[in-house]
Amino acid sequence: MTAAALNENRLREQDLLYFGRVLAGQCHELVNALNIAHELCGLHEDILPRAREGHTGAMEKLGSLARRIQTQVARCHAIVRVLSRFAHSVDEPRAACDAREILERAVFLAARQSRLRQAELQAVLPEGDVRFVDCNPFRLQQAIHAGIEQFLEGIPEGRHIGVSLTLDLAGALVTLESADLLPCKDVAAGRLAEVTALVQATGGEVRETPEGGGRLVFFIPHGRRDATSPASDTLAPGAGGGS
Amino acid sequence: MALRVLFVDDEEELVSTVTERLDLRGIDATGAVSGEEALILIEQKPFDVVVLDVRMPGLGGLNVIKRIKQSHPELEVILLSGHGAKEDVETGLRLGAFDYLQKPVDLENIIAILHRAAARGRA
Numbered sequence: 001m002t003a004a005a006l007n008e009n010r011l012r013e014q015d016l017l018y019f020g021r022v023l024a025g026q027c028h029e030l031v032n033a034l035n036i037a038h039e040l041c042g043l044h045e046d047i048l049p050r051a052r053e054g055h056t057g058a059m060e061k062l063g064s065l066a067r068r069i070q071t072q073v074a075r076c077h078a079i080v081r082v083l084s085r086f087a088h089s090v091d092e093p094r095a096a097c098d099a100r101e102i103l104e105r106a107v108f109l110a111a112r113q114s115r116l117r118q119a120e121l122q123a124v125l126p127e128g129d130v131r132f133v134d135c136n137p138f139r140l141q142q143a144i145h146a147g148i149e150q151f152l153e154g155i156p157e158g159r160h161i162g163v164s165l166t167l168d169l170a171g172a173l174v175t176l177e178s179a180d181l182l183p184c185k186d187v188a189a190g191r192l193a194e195v196t197a198l199v200q201a202t203g204g205e206v207r208e209t210p211e212g213g214g215r216l217v218f219f220i221p222h223g224r225r226d227a228t229s230p231a232s233d234t235l236a237p238g239a240g241g242g243s
Numbered sequence: 244m245a246l247r248v249l250f251v252d253d254e255e256e257l258v259s260t261v262t263e264r265l266d267l268r269g270i271d272a273t274g275a276v277s278g279e280e281a282l283i284l285i286e287q288k289p290f291d292v293v294v295l296d297v298r299m300p301g302l303g304g305l306n307v308i309k310r311i312k313q314s315h316p317e318l319e320v321i322l323l324s325g326h327g328a329k330e331d332v333e334t335g336l337r338l339g340a341f342d343y344l345q346k347p348v349d350l351e352n353i354i355a356i357l358h359r360a361a362a363r364g365r366a
Contacts (some may be wrong), residue, residue: 071256113251
């Protein structure tokens with residue numbers, strides 16, 4: 001087996017682990033929301049007899065409970081919607097991707113980990129029309145997510161991480177930064193190697209590593225286009241806005 | 244005397260709803276949304292049982308149970324866990340937790356286990 005084939009096998013194993021990790025984390029979030037909805041329904045049942053008996057405030061309480069249940073249902077819908085897009089990101093090894101949507105999704109999927117670290121994770125996205133980048137969508141979001149994890153492991157609890165995206169004719173530039181990143185630990189170094197391998201597998205390159213500067217910057221070139229790509233006329237000069 | 248319960252979970256909406264439901268059933272329930280808040284409340288007010296989420300931001304459930312068992316060894320703790328937290332639950336039980344419940348949890352199950360835990364605490 002060639003070195004390239006070995007590397008691809010290793011990446012595929014990593015893909016599967018990542019897929020499982022994301023699913024497990026989001027299942028936990030779904031269970032939390034469903035658990036709350038279940039208890040709110042229970043409280044609704046508890047209050048219902050009081051409302052029937054005409055207790056003051058019971059009807060208003062029922063209305064408030066219905067709205068609180070709707071909030072949890074909306075939370076579940078949001079998770080399922082993102083998970084569905086996430087699952088479909090493995091459909092094509094290379095596709096015209098909305099890099100902005102991928103970055104938003106990676107940030108959404110990392111939200112629970114950020115909450116557990118009490119970190120503030122902020123995405124800065126370019127405004128304007130949808131811009132497409134030809135790449136492996138699953139590995140791009142995995143690279144962004146792994147970068148976020150590297151920062152989460154490298155900052156003290158309760159600090160800020162910024163994730164931004166700049167798009168231009170050449171491709172997409174992803175920047176992760178935190179003023180609070182501590183000197184690179186072994187685990188963070190392992191994460192950096194993971195991010196680098198993923199970025200390279202997407203045809204991109206890591207342009208800045210966080211040692212010292214607190215910034216991780218990687219570039220995903222637009223890559224090839226074909227007649228069916230929706231990207232063929234969407235990248236106008238100067239497009240993308242920036243961070 | 245009513246059973247005094249401290250319910251700890253970082254999901255504020257879950258805490259307020261469960262404590263309200265327990266109150267309606269004659270249980271004196273107090274809520275906390277972090278391990279740090281739980282430890283403060285335990286020093287301020289007596290409780291019979293603590294229901295404690297294993298995974299929380301900041302001071303996680305396992306650190307909280309360690310501290311509770313050091314300062315209030317008589318206080319019974321029931322762990323609340325999601326799926327896939329088997330190792331954490333085993334560690335929690337070794338640290339002295341009375342039992343554990345897996346989310347989503349039925350309120351009647353919580354109440355039954357609360358009474359069992361409180362009975363052991365009083366024994």
